[in-house]
Structure formats: structure tokens, C-alpha cells
Amino acid sequence: xxxxxxxxxxxxxxxxxxxxxxxxxxxxxxxxxxxxxxxxxxxxxxxxxxxxxxxxxxxxxxxxxxxxxxxxxxxxxxxxxxxxxxxxxxxxxxxxxxxxxxxxxxxxxxxxxxxxxxxxxxxxxx
Numbered sequence: 001x002x003x004x005x006x007x008x009x010x011x012x013x014x015x016x017x018x019x020x021x022x023x024x025x026x027x028x029x030x031x032x033x034x035x036x037x038x039x040x041x042x043x044x045x046x047x048x049x050x051x052x053x054x055x056x057x058x059x060x061x062x063x064x065x066x067x068x069x070x071x072x073x074x075x076x077x078x079x080x081x082x083x084x085x086x087x088x089x090x091x092x093x094x095x096x097x098x099x100x101x102x103x104x105x106x107x108x109x110x111x112x113x114x115x116x117x118x119x120x121x122x123x124x125x126x
Contacts, residue, residue, distance in 0.1 A: 019043040026051075027072075028061040028095075037092070039065065044108065046077060050092040055079045061095065065104070073104035 019041040026049045028035040037051030047065070055061050059079045064072040077095035085091040100108065 019048075022047075022067070024065050024067045026066075027064045028055060030055060030059055030061050035061075040092070042108070044097075046080070046094060046096040047075075048083075048092060048094050050083075052091065054082055054090040054093045057081060057093075060098065063095065073101060073107055075100045075104055 020043065022039050022042045024039040026037045026039050026047070028037070028049065028051075033055065035049075035051050035053060035055060037049040040048045040050055042048070047063070049063075057079050061077055061079065063075045063077055065075070066072040075097050076099040077097050079093045080096050081094045082090040083092040083094075
């Protein structure tokens with residue numbers, strides 16, 4: 001389900017835990033706004049959310065992460081940075097988890113543990 005996400009060496013140096021690809025629907029809410037987007041990757045510490053309108057850096061958001069037909073897991077996170085498109089407009093944001101619900105913590109640890117056990121090379125020749 002999860003695969004290691006490709007990152008540049010400069011970005012990898014700033015990360016305290018590995019990131020894994022995860023396709024999920026994300027909703028984010030603050031006291032005054034509501035956003036929808038899709039995740040690209042996640043780690044124990046946070047998630048990247050691709051969206052056309054992004055919360056401000058530093059803003060606290062309530063996240064609901066839905067994978068397939070499963071009920072959403074929830075978290076509170078703080079926006080750490082924006083990704084810019086070719087025109088210099090924000091097209092996503094990195095959110096650091098501040099608080100995870102117990103179900104999200106268990107689910108995240110299980111997914112990351114299974115991913116860590118996945119083989120790095122699969123021999124299809126034989």
C-alpha cells in the first residue's frame with residue numbers, strides 16, 4: 001500500500017522520519033476556513049496535502065484523512081511550508097502533526113511498520 005516517497009537529498013536531510021506515498025482524500029478545517037485536497041505522502045511526523053487553495057504557514061488545521069471506504073482518521077496539524085507551482089502559486093502544503101487520534105496513531109504505526117518490512121527489490125524474472 002505505501003511506498004517510500006522520492007525526495008531530493010536536501011529535503012531528506014531536514015526530515016526526522018521517512019515518508020511514504022499515500023493516496024488519500026483530505027479535508028482540513030480551521031476556525032474560519034475549509035479546504036479539500038489529496039495526500040501525496042505521509043510520515044510519523046506529518047503529511048503533504050495537494051490543494052489549490054492552501055492554509056497559511058503556521059495555521060493550525062483539523063485534518064480528516066480518508067483512504068478508500070474506511071472511516072476517516074483525524075489529526076490536528078500545523079502548516080509548515082507551501083509547495084509552489086510553475087507560476088509561483090501555492091499548490092499544496094506540508095502539515096506537521098500536533099495531535100493524532102488514537103485510531104490514527106495505531107493505523108499510522110501499522111502502515112509504517114508494514115512498509116518497513118516490504119522488500120526493496122522484487123525479482124520478477126523467475
